[in-house]
Amino acid sequence: MDEAQRVNVGGSVNGARFEREVEPRLLLSDFLRHDLHLTGTHVGCEHGVCGACTVLVDGEAVRSCLMLAVQAEGCEIITVEGLAGDDLHPIQAAFHEEHGLQCGFCTPGILTSLLPFLRDHPDPDEQEIREAISGNLCRCTGYQNIVSAVKLAAEQMRK
Amino acid sequence: MTRSSAIGAATRRNEDHRLLTGTALYVDDVHLEGMLHVAFVRSDYAHGLLRDVNLSAALALPGVIAAYAADDLGDYWSPGPLLVPPPPIERCEFRSATQVPLAKDKVRHVGEAIAMIVAESRYIAEDAVALVEVDIEPLPPVATTEGALAEDAARIHDQFDSNQAAHVVQEKGNYETATANAALRVKRRFRMDRGASAPMENRGIVAQWDERCAELTIWDTTQAPIPIRNGLAHMLGLPETHVRVIAPFIGGGFGPKIMMFYPEEVLLPWAAMQLKRPLKWIEDRQESFFATTQEREQIHDAELAVDSDGRILGVRDSFLCDTGAYNPYGLTVPINSQCTLLGPYDVPNYWSEFQLVFTNKPIVTPVRGAGRQHGVFVMERLLDLAAAELGLDRAEIRRRNFLPPDAFPHDHEILYQDFAPLVYDSGNYEPALDKALEMIDYDRFESDLQPAYQANGRTVGLGIVSYVEGTGVGPYEGARVTVQTDGRVCLATGVGTQGQGHFTSFAQLVAEPLGVSAAEVDVITGDTSHFNWGTGTFASRGAVVAGNACYAAALAVRGKVLATAAQALEADESDLEIEGGCVNVRGEPDRTISLGDLAARANPLRGAVTPGTEPGLEATAYFGPERGSTASGVHAIVLEIDRETAQVDILRYVVVHDCGKVINPMIVEGQIHGGVAHGIGNAFYEELVFDEGAQLMNASFMDYLVPTATDVPHIETAHITTPSPLNPLGVKGVGEAGAIPVGALFAQAIENALGADAPEVLEMPHSPNRLFELLQGDPDA
Amino acid sequence: MIIQSEYLFDADRPTVYAGLQNPEILARALPGTQTLEIVEGTRYAGEMVVSVGPVTAARFEVSVELTDLVEPESFTMLVGGKGKAGFVDGRADVRLEDRGAQCLMVYKADLGVGGRVASVGQRLLDSVGKAMSQRGLKAVDRMLQ
Structure with missing residues (x-):
């Protein structure tokens, strides 16, 4: 593609500023993974169904395969790499404790989907949790231990 | 918090930290200069x-x-x-x-x-x-x-001269003469349709050719890195040692990732050598619906003959199995169907014939269950039909036909997919049935619970089915265990991992004999530069075959540790114990030496050693079972049908499973949960729909419905432990078990919900559409 | 995919029959057809743009041939289309009957699609096929007035 057709995009990811020239058609998921090398965000279906590519854009869960990189202009993005500090985030720790992951491919998208969910639902019941993650496909776990992990995370985060 | 990492403990996983923080490497994460x-x-x-x-x-x-x-x-x-x-x-x-x-x-x-x-x-x-x-x-x-x-x-x-790819007959006893006076014969046609394995990670390959070192490195989403390396070296005319295949973290496998060689797997390394540039190909989701192998299309015409007590006299089955456009995987799938049909039952006479056929559809190779669900579906449905005809309870007809605990080893007198005779190693089926009946509240269901649902206008049914799963087949796997000078233990094995927790369960097998925690064992899997003998992850064999190799290597290292420590501590080996990363003289806490110091002693930089001594605290071991071990289980379900929307809601789901000795119950349960979810998909939601032009009509996750968190219920599990005599650990495989009986279970429960006059359910998947037709009274349904 | 239906034109039978051999009018009968020109006799070629579900604005090179012509009673229409999103291959048997001053068209089309348009669009096409054909014929009807 013609260089002239490239456009500037700037914003922040996990607190760090970025400024890049990209093709207008570049997906946010590809931008994060291949331009910024934040490969923790995974791509499972490229059509917005599986939820593996979910990231936070200005605090809300967004499918990065359904968004163009240029649309992230001025946005604050959080990816799975931005969740843990010195210790794991309570959601990550709960997934470890409850065996809420197997192959781990869908996990980053589930973790990021859960952040705004648990912010808005600090004490969710099982049905609410299942509905909250029903937009994230997981082929390995049968979801049961994910549900347990979310319950545990909510409990820890309320403390 | 310290946690036990003994064999049998629910040790939390070593691999989780990398996966949870987005730092684990998957194939698409490989980035190379000039790629x-x-x-x-x-x-x-x-x-x-x-x-x-x-x-x-x-x-x-x-x-x-x-x-x-x-x-x-x-x-x-x-x-x-x-x-x-x-x-x-x-x-x-x-x-x-x-x-x-x-x-x-x-x-x-x-x-x-x-x-x-x-x-x-x-x-x-x-x-x-x-x-x-x-x-x-x-x-x-x-x-x-x-x-x-x-x-x-x-x-x-x-x-x-035709599209027939194979015609196979296996026979035990004589069905015709043995069933001549049968009290009852039930004969039906059963259909199973295609599904996708649908791992969340699509396939991908990165190939890098280093011309100056004449070395080819390939990152591949394969379940079989070592055979891929050997095959590519042969095809490309390179020494095997100059080809390195890395199967890093893999985002789910479920069978098709062991297919070899996919066209892309052959082409990328070749083109990387031609162009002298690293190449990457990542399958997209739509491509995966065509380019990744699939499974499950079969049509069975099967007959069961029983005596008046419901005891099986024999089974006769003739089936067609679709292999798609090519058949690189030979007869694995239909032989699994043929053998698994016999289930946990005493079937004295069996006549089974199949034809494998080519069609213009994507290639068929094993997908989680690998043909076993078909056999289970046919047998369990026939038993249900026979029980109904005889007025016999469905649990009772199963109980009457179970192989008794003293019948093992039991020779079915036919050949299994691993080329060995189909001989069950061990089993104890009745306790599993009893446990499942108790957990699902079977006795009260038909007398109290179901009538109560009916009184409230609800359509609720119960299902209960049994199955076996041939697991842990040969030929062999290997492992190398090394104690490092920092006291940590390194374990390298050939089988790749696709989420099964190998970094933890294998670590447990090594940790216990060496007196360390599983967290102190660094596991390397799926990298041919670290271990290059083995076949791959398939047939629920990781824990059985590679697990026993890991254990054997750890025991060999334990022997070296004790011998080295006996010298260092000037003690008798029989007085030593290994605990907390140290070897101690029993009862004398001051006489102790750490594993790390022993490793250093075992690899001296100067001085004389005893001739014949091997350096280091390291051992490599291999394990190959005589034949596979047979796991078993019972699943039970209570489901509700919404007569208006033709949707089902699973109210209860119970699994009682026997996979012999359990290495890590947390991981085993996780495998069962995932298998059941996959099975629910295959039983009700997932079907690859082809039109008359063999065009796939639902090649996206919008139209191909992988079960979501609201489709999969809470699963209640219990374990029966019947160790396998075929391996030192006594373990059996578990990876595919959850998925195997679900179609038969759904069918029985749907019939039970709809009552005695309901049409028979003789196909899977039984989609909401088919259920709707059935509710409308479609005579073909 | 089989689409079987009928349409009542507000024109007499010869007008309908002749009209359908005019590429401009014929193009209206095939929804999405942008251009259609005579190649030779009753063979036509042009371009079609189809949007079905997630397949948006897929361009097809389209060829149409009318055969087995029995004036003014019946003909068979063969349609072939090829593009980046796959292919379309169809055959329609068309019969025209007098209904007073009007003309009834009875048609049965057997349509096959392949490639992306089949794998992600066909299930939608199945349900909208009949409506699309009726919409096309309505446009033809208006042009014949």
Whole structure:
């Protein structure tokens, strides 16, 4: 593609500023993974169904395969790499404790989907949790231990 | 918090931290300087003559580096190997036609690769794909399993006189004479349709050729890195030691990732060598619906004969199995169906025949369960029908036919997919049934619970089925255990991991004999530069075959540790104990030495050693079982049918499972949960729908419905432990078990919910659409 | 995919029959057809743009041939289309009957699609096929007035 057709995009990811020239058609998921090398965000279906590519854009869960990189202009993005500090985030720790992951491919998208969910639902019941993650496909776990992990995370985060 | 990592403890996983923080490496995360990207031109036609492939417009696009059609591959173009030749069954005719790297002369299924484009970016490569002009003269497609053998069916492989890929008969006893006076025969036709394995990570390959070192490195989403390395070295004329295949973290496998060689797997390394640039190809989701192998299409005509007490006299089954356009995986799937049909039952007479047929659909290779669900579906449905005819309780007919605990080893007198006789090693089926009946509240269901639901206008049914799973087949796996000078232990094994927790369960097997915690064991799997003997992750065999190899290597190292410590501590080996990373003289806490210090002693830089001594605290061991071990289980369900929407809601789901000795119950339960979810998909939601032109109509996650968190219920589990006598740990496999009986379970529960007059459910998946037709009283349903 | 239906034109039978051989009018009968020109006799070629579900604005090179012509009673229409999103291959048997001053068209079309348009669009096409054909014929009807 013609260089002239490239456009500037700037914003922040996990607190760090970025400024890049990209093709207008570049997906946010590809931008994060291949331009910024934040490969923790995974791509499972490229059509917005599986939820593996979910990231936070200005605090809300967004499918990065359904968004163009240029649309992230001025946005604050959080990816799975931005969740843990010195210790794991309570959601990550709960997934470890409850065996809420197997192959781990869908996990980053589930973790990021859960952040705004648990912010808005600090004490969710099982049905609410299942509905909250029903937009994230997981082929390995049968979801049961994910549900347990979310319950545990909510409990820890309320403390 | 310290946690036990003994064998049998629910040790939390070593691999989680990397996976949870986004730092684990998957194939698509590999980024190399100067890397180019690949996209494929694929056939829009299911069957046709490939007249011309014109790459010139694609090559003219800026950013396109190379483009190849079949003819551009020269001598490198060759059909793939027959992965699994047929077992030595006496009555077996077999014709092999394996997949090709790029279609030449003919296309045989939609999505078959025709040309390969290499470009500066994936975006440009896909732009170029659209510029390739492909001239295909359509031929009539073979779109159905039954249609494949029709007189006038188009021939898919010209070298054969029909689309029959195999015809196999296996027989035990004599069905005809033994059942001549049967009190009852039930005979039905059963249909099972296709599904996708649908791991969340699509396939992908990165290939890097280092010309100065003459070394080829390949990152591959494979379940079998070592055979891939050996095969590619052979194809490319390189020494095996100069090809390194890395299967890093893999985002789910479920069978198709052990297929070899996929066209892309053959082409990328070759092109990387041609172009002297690293190449990457990542399958997209739509591609995966065509280019990744699938499974499950079979049609059975089966008959069960019983005496008046419901005891099985014999089974006769004749079935068709679709292998798609090619059959690189030989007879594995239909033989699994044929053998698993016998289930946990005493079947004195069995006549089973199948025909494997070519169709113009994507290639069939094992998908989690690998044909076993078909056998279970047929047998369990026949038992349900016989019980109904005889007025016998459905649990009782199973109980009466179980092989008793003293019947093992039990020889079924036919051959299994691992070429060994189908001999069950051990089993104890009645306790599992009793436990499941108790957990699902069976006694109260029909007397109290179901009538209460009915009184409230609710349509609720219960199902309960039994199954076995042949697991842990040979040939062998190996492991190398090394104690490092920092006291940590390194374990390298050949089997790759796709989420099964190998970094933890294998670590436990090594940690216990060496007196360390599992967290102190660094596991390396799936990298041929670390361990290069083995076959791969398939047939629920990781824990059984590789697990026992890990354990054996750890025991050998334990021997070296004790011998070295006996010298260092000037003590008798029998007085030593290993605990907390140290060797102590029992009862004398001051006489102690750490594993790390022992490792240093065992690898001295100067001085004399005893002749014949091996350096280091390291050992390599292999394990190959005589034959597979047979796991078993019972699943029970209570489900509700919404008569208006034809949706089902699973109210209860119970699994009682016996996989012998359990290494890590947390991981085992996780495997069961995932298997059940996959099974629910195959039983009710997932079906690859092909039209009469063999065009797949639902190649996206919008139309192909993988179960979500609201479709999968809470699963209640319990374990029975019947150790396998075939391996020192006494373990059996568990990876596929959860998925195997679910179709039969749904069918029984749906019939039970709809009452005695309901039409029979003789197919899977039993989609909401089919259930709707059944509720409308469709006579064909 | 089989689409079987009928349409009552507000024109007499010869007008309908002749009209359908005029590429401009014929193009209206095939929804999405942008251009259609005579190649020779009753063979036509042009371009079609189809949007079905997630397949948006897919361009097809389209060829149409009318055969087995029995004036003014019946003909068979063969349609072939090829593009980046796959292919379309169809055959329609068309019969025209007098209904007073009007003309009834009875048609049965057997349509096959392949490639992306089949794998992600066909299930939608199945349900909208009949409505699309009726919409096309309505446009033809208006042009014949």
